[in-house]
Amino acid sequence: MSELIPVLSKEQIRTLVEKVAKQISVDYKGKELILIGVLKGAYIFCADIAREITLDRLKVDFLRAASYGGGTTSTEEIKLTKDIDIDITGAHVLVVEDIVDTGLTLRFLIDHLKSYNPASIKICTMIDKKERRKVDLQADYACHVVQEGFLIGYGLDYDEKYRNLPGIYEMKL
Secondary structure, three states: OOEEEEEEOHHHHHHHHHHHHHHHHHHOOOOOEEEEEEEOOOHHHHHHHHHHOOOOOEEEEEEEEEOOOOOOOOOOOOEEEEOOOOOOOOOEEEEEEEEEOOOHHHHHHHHHHHOOOOOEEEEEEEEEEOOOOOOOOOOOEEEEEEOOOOEEEOOEOEOOEOOOOOOEEEEEO
C-alpha cells in the first residue's frame, strides 16, 4: 500500500485557483482568451480556473499528449493524441497544465501550438515542479511550486488512478 502525504487541501486549492484566475482576468482584460487544457490531468484544474476567470470573451479547448505510459517518470517520447478543434490564429492562448515537471511535454505542445500562429502563448499550471526540469520553460502562472515528489489527486494520476481525489498528495511508493 502506498502512503499519501497531503500537499494541498481542497480549500487551499480553491484559494490558489481564485488568486491565479483573478490575475489572469486582470492581465487579459478587454481581450479574448482561449484556454487550452492539457488532457487528461488538467481537466479539473481547467474547469475550475475557467469558472473563476471573469472575462466576457473566454473560450476553452483541449489537446492531449502522451509521454508517461504507466510509470512515474516520463518516457521522453511524446506524441500528440488529440489536437485542438478551434482556430487560434491571432488569438491569445493560455495553456492550462496540471503539472510542469521535466517540461518536455509542454515544450512539445507549445511548439505545436505556435505552428497555428497565435498572438501569444502563456502557461498556467497548478503545480510547478522544478526538480527534474530538462528544458528552459517557465510557467507564467503557477498556483503552487514544489521541489520534488510524485504527486496525485485533483486530476494528477498514477496509472490512471487517484485523479478524483479532491486534494493533492505526494505518493510514497
